[in-house]
Structure formats: structure tokens, C-alpha cells
Amino acid sequence: MEFDLTVHLNPAYRIRIARGTLQQVRIPEKQVVVIADSQIAPLYAPALIASLEQGGSSVYLLTIPAGEVAKTLAIHAQLLSQLAQLGLTRDSAVVALGGGATSDLAGYVAASYLRGIAFYVCPTTLLAMVDASVGGKTGVNLPEGKNLVGAFHQPKAVFMDTNTLESLPLRTFREGAAELFKHGLLANPQLCAAVLETGFNATHSNLEQTLASGVQVKIDIVERDPTEQNERAYLNFGHTLAHALEAITHHAVPHGEAVGYGMHYAALLGKNMGYTDLSPQTKAFLEYQRPMPLPELNWVSVRDFMARDKKADNAGVRFVLLEAIGKPKLERVPEAVLEQTWAGFLAFLAA
Numbered sequence: 085m086e087f088d089l090t091v092h093l094n095p096a097y098r099i100r101i102a103r104g105t106l107q108q109v110r111i112p113e114k115q116v117v118v119i120a121d122s123q124i125a126p127l128y129a130p131a132l133i134a135s136l137e138q139g140g141s142s143v144y145l146l147t148i149p150a151g152e153v154a155k156t157l158a159i160h161a162q163l164l165s166q167l168a169q170l171g172l173t174r175d176s177a178v179v180a181l182g183g184g185a186t187s188d189l190a191g192y193v194a195a196s197y198l199r200g201i202a203f204y205v206c207p208t209t210l211l212a213m214v215d216a217s218v219g220g221k222t223g224v225n226l227p228e229g230k231n232l233v234g235a236f237h238q239p240k241a242v243f244m245d246t247n248t249l250e251s252l253p254l255r256t257f258r259e260g261a262a263e264l265f266k267h268g269l270l271a272n273p274q275l276c277a278a279v280l281e282t283g284f285n286a287t288h289s290n291l292e293q294t295l296a297s298g299v300q301v302k303i304d305i306v307e308r309d310p311t312e313q314n315e316r317a318y319l320n321f322g323h324t325l326a327h328a329l330e331a332i333t334h335h336a337v338p339h340g341e342a343v344g345y346g347m348h349y350a351a352l353l354g355k356n357m358g359y360t361d362l363s364p365q366t367k368a369f370l371e372y373q374r375p376m377p378l379p380e381l382n383w384v385s386v387r388d389f390m391a392r393d394k395k396a397d398n399a400g401v402r403f404v405l406l407e408a409i410g411k412p413k414l415e416r417v418p419e420a421v422l423e424q425t426w427a428g429f430l431a432f433l434a435a
Contacts, residue, residue, distance in 0.1 A: 210260025259340020
């Protein structure tokens with residue numbers, strides 16, 4: 085199945101979801117740098133480069149370390165220097181090939197170089213397809229927390245080749261399913277059911293349809309709030325704890341699994357704040373996902389990392405909670421409730 089979606093911003097851009105799209109990438113820019121990590125480049129860069137060259141582009145490949153370890157200011161600066169050494173001009177383009185860390189970093193490089201050049205995304209993981217490749221959030225991490233430096237820089241197009249998902253370990257695929265499930269809780273409960281359906285994996289017959297439905301949830305929110313002034317913050321459901329878990333463990337807990345845990349903590353928070361108890365749904369997702377066990381964690385450390393969340397303001401952290409499925413809201417939660425909920429979360433993990 086093939087799907088063409090459009091993000092109606094200024095300018096609008098297209099998202100293509102189909103098998104084999106890496107062989108069909110054509111862009112107008114003549115100087116192109118593909119940024120891919122060291123694991124993805126051997127698998128998919130040759131096909132992408134051949135496709136771009138068939139369209140008339142001269143292509144350079146730059147490789148980066150795999151995963152969140154690449155999202156540093158040092159590697160960002162190194163890539164900028166490499167673009168300058170290659171002589172890229174303002175009418176050149178950066179193409180990200182890989183997972184969410186690659187698109188975050190490559191997008192920030194494109195946003196920074198010459199104050200902004202064209203940016204395209206070819207995501208190769210479910211997590212990147214559902215989340216990082218759509219909406220223009222780019223950035224790198226600091227030792228103090230995740231994604232604390234970055235810019236909004238919308239891509240000119242996104243090419244999702246679902247064939248690439250078949251090379252993912254099942255655990256990595258299930259990481260991406262966390263963002264699909266989150267979008268279901270926010271706006272489309274059928275997505276939750278689709279993710280929990282028996283055999284939901286990279287070869288599932290409804291994969292492209294489910295992916296398109298999940299991406300559309302994000303498109304709808306991004307169109308209404310492109311720079312996260314209000315509603316777009318809802319997409320961070322589960323992410324306040326998730327980013328803390330990633331930072332504390334130095335990314336030993338991968339993003340999608342951290343989000344799975346974070347959604348369950350947020351569901352317990354909502355229950356303790358008097359809202360609909362959605363913890364049975366988030367528990368069912370964790371049973372599907374089977375994330376790695378968490379190490380022993382100190383509440384004060386967790387709290388301090390959560391306090392650095394991007395949704396925080398001068399009055400403190402704001403959590404995305406769900407009054408019910410499809411009814412998200414931003415709310416401040418008393419620290420006593422946060423700590424009480426953390427105790428309940430640890431009790432769930434120990435059960």
C-alpha cells in the first residue's frame with residue numbers, strides 16, 4: 085500500500101509512505117550531502133545515492149556514530165565544518181538517512197549552515213517515521229538533558245521506505261510502536277488496538293495504513309501549532325519521565341522504551357489526579373513492548389532531570405496528562421503526587 089500525506093505549513097511538504105521509496109528520491113538541489121550513521125550507511129546509502137544521482141544531484145556521504153551518542157555539539161560542529169570544506173552553497177541540501185537521532189542532528193546541521201539550507205528526511209526506523217521525521221524539530225543533547233539545543237527547521241519532503249523496517253530487530257521496531265500507541269491515546273484509539281494486534285511487526289499487512297494513521301495524528305497537531313506554543317506539547321505525553329530515564333542512564337534505556345515507561349507513569353499520574361485510569365492500556369502496551377528492565381533509580385535524581393524538561397517554565401514542570409483517551413492537557417502536578425506516583429510506578433515494576 086502507498087500513501088501520500090501533506091503537511092500544510094508555509095511551505096507545505098509531502099510525506100511519501102511506500103515500499104521502495106529510497107529508489108525514487110528525486111530533489112531539485114544539485115549539491116547534496118547525505119548524513120547517515122555507521123550502521124545504516126552500508127545498508128541503504130548506496131540505493132539512496134544512486135537515486136539522487138539519477139535525478140542529477142552530486143552527492144557526498146558523511147557518516148556519524150550510531151544512536152544518541154552522535155547528538156552532541158562537537159559532532160554538530162564537525163559536520164558544519166565538513167559542509168564548508170565541501171563548498172556547499174545556500175542552494176544545497178542535507179538529506180538525513182537513518183533513525184531519529186540522525187534526523188535530529190542532520191536537521192540541526194541544515195538549520196545552522198548558512199542560516200538554513202534545504203533538508204530532507206529518509207527515516208529507516210519506525211520511531212523516526214512516526215515521530216522525528218515529521219514536524220521540523222531538530223537538535224542535539226547536552227550533559228544536562230536531551231534536546232536542550234536545537235531549532236525548528238521543517239523538511240522539504242519525507243520519504244518513508246517501509247522495506248527498511250524489515251532489517252530492524254523486533255525490539256527496535258517495538259520502540260517505534262511506543263510513538264504510534266501514544267498517538268492513539270492522544271487522538272485515535274484505533275491505533276492503540278492496531279499496535280496491540282497479534283503479529284504487529286514490520287511485515288504486518290496493515291503496516292502502511294497504521295503508519296499513515298499515526299503520522300496523520302502528528303501532522304494535524306503540527307499544522308495547528310508548528311513551533312510548540314500550545315497544543316504541540318501534547319505530543320510529549322510520556323516524554324517527561326522518558327527523557328529523564330535516557331539522561332540518567334546515558335541512553336542505555338533507548339528512547340522508545342523510555343517512552344513506554346513514561347506513558348505508564350503519566351497514566352498513573354492522571355489516575356492520581358482524578359482522571360480516567362488509563363494505566364491498564366499503558367500496562368498492556370508495556371507487555372507488548374517488553375522493554376529492558378530499569379536499573380535502580382533514585383527519586384531525587386529522576387525529579388531533578390524531569391525539572392529540566394522543555395515544557396517547564398518559571399513556575400516549574402508541566403506534565404501532559406490525559407483526562408481520557410483523546411483529551412490531553414498540560415498540568416502542574418504537586419511534588420507529593422509525583423513522588424507518590426513514582427512509588428506506585430516502582431511497585432508496578434517490581435510486581
